[in-house]
Amino acid sequence: MSSTTPSGSIPAAAATPVVVPLSRAGLLLFGTALLAMLVYYFIGVDQGAYSIFGADTHIHEFVHDGRHFLGFPCH
Amino acid sequence: MEKKLILRGLLAGAVGGLLSFVFARIFAEPQIQAAIDYEGARDAAQEALSTAAHAHEGHEVFSRTLQGNAGIGVALILFGMAMGALFAIVYSLCLGRVGRIQPRNLSLLVAGAGFVGLYLVPFVKYPANPPAVGHEDSIRDRTDLYLLMVLASVVLLVLAVVLGQRLQARFGNWTATILAGTAYLVAVGVVMALLPQFGHLAVNEASYGSHASETPLPLTDSDGNIVFPGFPADLLFDFRLNSVAAQLIMWAAIGVVFAPMADRLLSPRTAKIPADPITA
Numbered sequence: 001m002s003s004t005t006p007s008g009s010i011p012a013a014a015a016t017p018v019v020v021p022l023s024r025a026g027l028l029l030f031g032t033a034l035l036a037m038l039v040y041y042f043i044g045v046d047q048g049a050y051s052i053f054g055a056d057t058h059i060h061e062f063v064h065d066g067r068h069f070l071g072f073p074c075h
Numbered sequence: 076m077e078k079k080l081i082l083r084g085l086l087a088g089a090v091g092g093l094l095s096f097v098f099a100r101i102f103a104e105p106q107i108q109a110a111i112d113y114e115g116a117r118d119a120a121q122e123a124l125s126t127a128a129h130a131h132e133g134h135e136v137f138s139r140t141l142q143g144n145a146g147i148g149v150a151l152i153l154f155g156m157a158m159g160a161l162f163a164i165v166y167s168l169c170l171g172r173v174g175r176i177q178p179r180n181l182s183l184l185v186a187g188a189g190f191v192g193l194y195l196v197p198f199v200k201y202p203a204n205p206p207a208v209g210h211e212d213s214i215r216d217r218t219d220l221y222l223l224m225v226l227a228s229v230v231l232l233v234l235a236v237v238l239g240q241r242l243q244a245r246f247g248n249w250t251a252t253i254l255a256g257t258a259y260l261v262a263v264g265v266v267m268a269l270l271p272q273f274g275h276l277a278v279n280e281a282s283y284g285s286h287a288s289e290t291p292l293p294l295t296d297s298d299g300n301i302v303f304p305g306f307p308a309d310l311l312f313d314f315r316l317n318s319v320a321a322q323l324i325m326w327a328a329i330g331v332v333f334a335p336m337a338d339r340l341l342s343p344r345t346a347k348i349p350a351d352p353i354t355a
Contacts, residue, residue, distance in 0.1 A: 018171030025077040029164050039157035049218030061136035066150025071203035073217035
């Protein structure tokens with residue numbers, strides 16, 4: 001996606017300019033997205049179908065109710 | 076600016092997670108406990124029948140009290156913050172790239188997209204299940220299919236937005252939005268039709284026969300008499316309804332809490348109240 005707004009003819013008073021250009025903020029946004037997806041993985045998936053820490057089940061058991069309730073498949 | 080937006084997204088997500096936790100603690104925990112009780116009683120009945128024993132090991136790492144209070148609380152608040160962060164990223168990228176939508180309205184739209192794309196559409200194909208519903212042997216397949224459904228839903232939603240923007244020039248906002256929305260529904264419908272139902276997974280058909288879902292059916296003895304009932308239908312419905320409600324609360328809170336903060340951040344000159352960060 002280009003970093004300039006494609007519709008330059010829109011009245012200036014109503015349009016929000018591009019506030020976060022990818023060239024400058026790309027790394028921060030990417031890093032944050034990665035962290036967020038890691039949290040998503042540990043709450044929803046880890047120690048169920050896949051496991052980073054082998055046979056340990058502490059994370060799975062602790063977030064167990066939340067995992068069911070948030071809609072993730074569980075045992 | 077992007078740091079400020081992400082911090083506000085995290086804050087809005089924490090509020091959303093906290094609210095959905097309060098909701099879950101009051102309305103969902105009794106149902107989760109009822110489902111676990113059903114599972115325990117069913118396992119006992121099954122053992123009494125001494126058919127191929129599927130003993131659900133009572134490996135208690137954490138007590139039910141801890142799981143039902145601290146565990147679900149931490150899970151929902153952290154999940155809310157993660158969703159708040161993703162929300163803020165999408166919001167930041169949308170700023171200035173989506174026409175004349177105002178900061179507050181954009182907040183609601185992005186939150187709505189998060190609810191529909193990340194949760195509701197995958198839920199329609201693979202709904203949330205309480206404990207006792209779901210076979211242990213199929214966990215890998217079910218997880219893969221669920222994540223695939225989430226991925227397809229999100230990718231198609233992004234494509235639908237891009238399509239809507241392309242169509243906007245020719246058809247105008249109203250028609251372009253309806254066309255893009257319809258295209259999204261048709262596309263996710265095709266994906267749903269192509270993906271298998273959990274009950275029809277090979278590992279399940281081998282052990283349980285051909286059923287649409289993994290919801291436990293009544294236990295019968297060798298003469299076909301029912302010795303233990305199937306999973307209560309009302310309990311299953313209530314759990315799922317509450318699951319949807321909790322996510323709706325979470326995403327609505329993210330959108331509503333983030334909106335005024337973004338508005339103040341992005342349009343300080345047009346704000347009615349002069350610089351006063353404490354105003355609610």
